[in-house]
Amino acid sequence: MKIIKLEFVIAAVLAFVFSMNAQTNISSVSIDLGVIRNYQSNFGNDKLYAFYPAVNVGGQFFANYLEWEFFASYWSDGISKVFNVRDAATYSYSSVVFGSQLYLYPSKILEEFPLPIYLTSGISYNKINEKYIGGSDFVGNHNEDNSFQLMTFDIGLGIYFPILEKIRLRIDANICIPFKKDDRLYNQGRNGTLKFGFDYFFNQ
DSSP, X not given: OOOOXXXXXHHHHHHHHHHHOTTOOOOEEEEEEEEEEOSOOSSSOOOOEEEEEEEEEEEEESEEEEEEEEEEEEXXXXXXXXXXXXXXXXXXXXXXXXXXXXXXXXXXXXXXXXXXXXXXXXXXXXXXXXXXXXXXXXXXXXOOSEEEEEEEEEEEEEEEEEEETTEEEEEEEEEEEESSOOXXXXXXXXXXXXXXEEEEESOO
16 A cells, blocks of 8 residues: 655645634744664663654644644664674664654643643654664574654653743653554564653744
């Protein structure tokens, strides 16, 4: 089945959302800095996490307690040497990631809610590159360089801190669950992120 180009999906979603409700808008840009659990096995390897930066654009979604976001990111595990593991090939993984998130802020629904937390859910498109570094299995087999796609459902929890009138700090953790498990990847493609985010609001 052919994969629909991501830019067409984004354009269609934006057009649908903005046509439905005037309270939905583009009002923020963000930068996230964090780490992601990469696709390396913890057997014979201590490089299990990769630097995970992201740029985001978002805004209000129907009500003041809901926000939407589109994001783009790139990460690489940085593996360049063969692991000291017998009868196993070494591969390096990197990924370009595009996705969308919906944020729910309980404290904006219930005034007496005591914590400045938020809940997130969304989906991500991961274009994964697998690079052969060296080594082989017990009969000399290994995979050549290749790339493939993985879609994930992402859920998370975070806490936020307004620090200036138009600037907000966020800290969140997300679990990324594949729509379809991929046996080529450690944990069949399931991983997670921990991020610090800085939001700038230009239209509020």
